[in-house]
Amino acid sequence: DAKTTQPTSMDCAEGRAANLPCNHSTISGNEYVYWYRQIHSQGPQYIIHGLKNNETNEMASLIITEDRKSSTLILPHATLRDTAVYYCIVRVSSNSGGSNYKLTFGKGTLLTVNP
Amino acid sequence: GAVVSQHPSRVICKSGTSVKIECRSLDFQATTMFWYRQFPKQSLMLMATSNEGSKATYEQGVEKDKFLINHASLTLSTLTVTSAHPEDSSFYICSARDFGREKGYNEQFFGPGTRLTVL
Numbered sequence: 001d002a003k004t005t006q007p008t009s010m011d012c013a014e015g016r017a018a019n020l021p022c023n024h025s026t027i028s029g030n031e032y033v034y035w036y037r038q039i040h041s042q043g044p045q046y047i048i049h050g051l052k053n054n055e056t057n058e059m060a061s062l063i064i065t066e067d068r069k070s071s072t073l074i075l076p077h078a079t080l081r082d083t084a085v086y087y088c089i090v091r092v093s094s095n096s097g098g099s100n101y102k103l104t105f106g107k108g109t110l111l112t113v114n115p
Numbered sequence: 116g117a118v119v120s121q122h123p124s125r126v127i128c129k130s131g132t133s134v135k136i137e138c139r140s141l142d143f144q145a146t147t148m149f150w151y152r153q154f155p156k157q158s159l160m161l162m163a164t165s166n167e168g169s170k171a172t173y174e175q176g177v178e179k180d181k182f183l184i185n186h187a188s189l190t191l192s193t194l195t196v197t198s199a200h201p202e203d204s205s206f207y208i209c210s211a212r213d214f215g216r217e218k219g220y221n222e223q224f225f226g227p228g229t230r231l232t233v234l
Contacts, residue, residue, distance in 0.1 A: 038159075041206070043119075105151075
């Protein structure tokens with residue numbers, strides 16, 4: 001998997017948008033950008049993923065730059081329950097076959113939402 | 116999304132004993148399951164990939180004889196930590212892939228984790 005670079009930690013005020021950046025300058029053309037988060041002492045939770053177009057779901061929005069070398073996860077209205085470690089991962093789609101579909105976790109970004 | 120359960124959620128055992136952790140996909144069939152380990156303040160580290168009906172594939176540095184993985188059905192994989200020692204104390208998390216999903220859909224779901232403490 002291509003490596004990703006994320007800030008170690010970020011703070012955000014409750015109710016404001018949280019913008020979490022991720023650099024993945026060596027991403028390959030067939031690799032997707034996935035975002036997961038892990039609340040303390042729980043298993044990771046899927047948030048969103050995308051290939052080249054911006055994506056939005058009920059949890060967040062994913063903005064991918066045109067050259068696909070970086071992306072930003074946006075939580076539009078952060079709440080205290082969004083405090084977690086957020087992981088940005090790039091990998092091929094599982095339908096591509098082969099053994100390179102494993103999710104490899106980096107250190108992520110600890111997002112702390114403050115009241 | 117699909118649900119993955121783990122049992123037990125927490126276990127404390129004496130050094131030298133073996134501990135079995137179960138991972139179940141509750142509403143989908145998982146031909147592939149993954150086992151991760153997470154030490155305090157560290158990220159998840161993949162231990163092994165488990166395929167139903169075949170031997171697990173272990174990551175480099177993971178002892179296959181110590182961490183026994185069985186994936187006998189499409190909804191159950193087990194991880195047995197044999198002769199556990201205090202350094203095996205960790206948070207063990209399983210993940211399951213759902214091949215029934217459409218292409219491009221999120222297809223890997225995580226369990227809630229099992230906290231193992233070896234005294």
